[in-house]
Amino acid sequence: MHREIKTTKDGSKTLYINELNESYHSSHGALQEAEHVFIKNGLNLINYSEINILELGFGTGLNVLVTINEYLKTDKNHTIHYFTLEKYPVLASEIDALDYPSLFENEILSEINTKIHAADWGKPIEIIPRFFLTKMECDFFKLSNLTLPEIDLVYFDCFGARVQSDLWELPMFEMVSEKMKTGGLLTTYSSKGSVRRILQSLNFNVEKKPGPPGKREMINAIKL
Numbered sequence: 001m002h003r004e005i006k007t008t009k010d011g012s013k014t015l016y017i018n019e020l021n022e023s024y025h026s027s028h029g030a031l032q033e034a035e036h037v038f039i040k041n042g043l044n045l046i047n048y049s050e051i052n053i054l055e056l057g058f059g060t061g062l063n064v065l066v067t068i069n070e071y072l073k074t075d076k077n078h079t080i081h082y083f084t085l086e087k088y089p090v091l092a093s094e095i096d097a098l099d100y101p102s103l104f105e106n107e108i109l110s111e112i113n114t115k116i117h118a119a120d121w122g123k124p125i126e127i128i129p130r131f132f133l134t135k136m137e138c139d140f141f142k143l144s145n146l147t148l149p150e151i152d153l154v155y156f157d158c159f160g161a162r163v164q165s166d167l168w169e170l171p172m173f174e175m176v177s178e179k180m181k182t183g184g185l186l187t188t189y190s191s192k193g194s195v196r197r198i199l200q201s202l203n204f205n206v207e208k209k210p211g212p213p214g215k216r217e218m219i220n221a222i223k224l
């Protein structure tokens with residue numbers, strides 16, 4: 001499918017799929033959305049010495065980059081294992097055109113972005129000390145077949161239900177839940193009522209949080 005680059009309202013860029021009328025990020029601000037949904041309401045709520053993160057899906061790698069940017073602000077005495085799934089990897093030329101390192105003050109992010117995208121698929125790569133990235137070229141529906149450690153934090157960042165409704169239904173969340181630790185957190189930009197009910201039926205404590213710019217609410221769900 002043909003993808004084009006679009007600039008979102010905070011000046012950061014995203015990919016847009018014309019045939020689906022769907023973007024990889026919010027048109028109100030790709031960077032703001034990533035930082036609000038996955039950092040402020042995700043990573044920053046977890047406080048373990050080893051954190052296992054599962055992301056659906058890798059896409060442009062922006063969520064990996066904001067996660068590393070946040071990690072670099074800490075005393076770096078914890079370890080992150082970041083697993084990310086993607087079936088349709090984006091092109092190197094698209095990564096260049098998105099120019100995400102220019103969004104960050106820390107110049108080391110440029111080198112890190114190159115490492116993220118050069119990383120081999122299917123094996124853990126230590127991008128910076130104590131931050132291990134495993135990119136998995138895999139269909140979300142094959143998640144059950146993957147061997148993963150118990151997951152503390154899920155970045156549920158699929159395309160919207162309008163274009164991929166089956167990713168927002170019970171079988172998908174059952175598979176995700178099975179990979180999570182008790183007490184693990186799932187964070188997503190969606191606030192869909194049906195998603196909240198599915199998560200509750202799977203014994204999650206579901207909380208509506210204020211959403212990123214352009215969105216009233218989003219979901220945080222803790223596995224009980």
Ligand SMILES: C[S@@+](CC[C@H](N)C(=O)[O-])C[C@H]1O[C@@H](n2cnc3c(N)ncnc32)[C@H](O)[C@@H]1O
Nearest residue numbers: 057058059060061062063087088139140158159
């Ligand atoms: C909203 S985008 C992810 C955005 C990404 N987190 C980022 O920061 O760029 C959704 C991603 O899911 C991927 N995807 C869609 N269907 C998939 C499937 N069945 N299995 C695996 N990946 C899929 C798409 O290719 C796309 O990269």
